[in-house]
Amino acid sequence: AQSVAQPEDQVNVAEGNPLTVKCTYSVSGNPYLFWYVQYPNRGLQFLLKYITGDNLVKGSYGFEAEFNKSQTSFHLKKPSALVSDSALYFCAVRAINTGGFKTIFGAGTRLFVKA
Amino acid sequence: DTEVTQTPKHLVMGMTNKKSLKCEQHMGHRAMYWYKQKAKKPPELMFVYSYEKLSINESVPSRFSPECPNSSLLNLHLHALQPEDSALYLCASSKDRGNEKLFFGSGTQLSVL
Numbered sequence: 539a540q541s542v543a544q545p546e547d548q549v550n551v552a553e554g555n556p557l558t559v560k561c562t563y564s565v566s567g568n569p570y571l572f573w574y575v576q577y578p579n580r581g582l583q584f585l586l587k588y589i590t591g592d593n594l595v596k597g598s599y600g601f602e603a604e605f606n607k608s609q610t611s612f613h614l615k616k617p618s619a620l621v622s623d624s625a626l627y628f629c630a631v632r633a634i635n636t637g638g639f640k641t642i643f644g645a646g647t648r649l650f651v652k653a
Numbered sequence: 654d655t656e657v658t659q660t661p662k663h664l665v666m667g668m669t670n671k672k673s674l675k676c677e678q679h680m681g682h683r684a685m686y687w688y689k690q691k692a693k694k695p696p697e698l699m700f701v702y703s704y705e706k707l708s709i710n711e712s713v714p715s716r717f718s719p720e721c722p723n724s725s726l727l728n729l730h731l732h733a734l735q736p737e738d739s740a741l742y743l744c745a746s747s748k749d750r751g752n753e754k755l756f757f758g759s760g761t762q763l764s765v766l
Contacts, residue, residue: 570753581657581743581757582696628695632753638708641753643695 540565540633544644551619552652559614559647561629570632571612572641573603575625582628588612599623619651659744659758667766668734674761676727676744684750685727687719688743690760696743702727703750734765 542563551557563569570589574582586597593605603614614627629644657678666672676685684703688696701709702721710719716738718730727744741762745755 572753572755574755574757579759579762581659581745581759582755583757584754587754626693635709638701638703638750639753640698640701640709641755646693646695 540631540642542629542631542642542644544627544629544647546647547645548648548650550650550652553621554618557614557616557619557623557649557651559627559629559649561612561614561644562610563612563629563631564610565631565633567634569605569610569612571603571605572630572632573597573601573612573614574628574630574643575599576628576646577625585614585627619649621651621653624649624651657744657746657756657758659742659761661761662759663762663764665764665766666731666734668736670734671730671732673731674729674742674744674763676729676758677725678746678756679725680746680748680756681724682746682748682756683724684747685721686745686747686755687717687727687729688745690741690743692741700729701750708750731763734763736765739763739765 572587573585576582588595588605596602633642660675687699690696699713700719705721716733720728741760743760744758
């Protein structure tokens with residue numbers, strides 16, 4: 539089965555500290571992986587994606603993600619967290635079904651950055 | 654213009670009402686999507702349109718009826734909804750089906766009384 543898992547419901551970090559939001563995946567074939575962020579009462583915003591190439595992907599707002607094929611992981615990272623980074627983060631994977639490709643989202647991880 | 658615009662932002666309807674949600678994008682994207690999101694849950698795919706043709710229907714009840722009048726517009730017609738259909742309805746678009754970088758609208762918060 540094609541799926542994506544985010545093992546942490548919430549991550550708490552102090553402003554200025556590095557942050558990591560975890561994601562693991564299970565797909566057939568080569569994975570297309572994404573991170574999105576959602577602020578309250580808003581739609582999701584694209585942060586970054588991995589399709590092929592370098593295992594470290596850089597994205598918007600200073601975020602980056604590390605693809606690890608052996609561990610089937612795609613963790614989101616940022617060297618120095620800001621209070622404004624507090625939001626809901628979704629990992630996603632492109633999956634194949636009978637109608638073609640579709641995006642499957644993880645359950646989401648709420649990031650809380652304390653000043 | 655990199656926006657997906659959804660109207661209305663909020664909608665309250667009774668179980669016998671008929672209403673429509675609207676979505677518009679002018680990025681030249683040829684794939685458009687409807688998602689349903691319950692509070693603190695991930696978005697769940699409902700429908701996918703590719704080049705104005707319905708390509709995925711995730712076994713959505715017939716009280717939800719999608720329509721894609723042209724490449725820029727996507728509608729979701731609602732009829733005889735249930736209270737459990739209350740949720741945030743998100744529209745998204747992408748350049749095409751293979752390019753799954755999704756651009757989301759801000760959503761319509763729907764309450765069914």
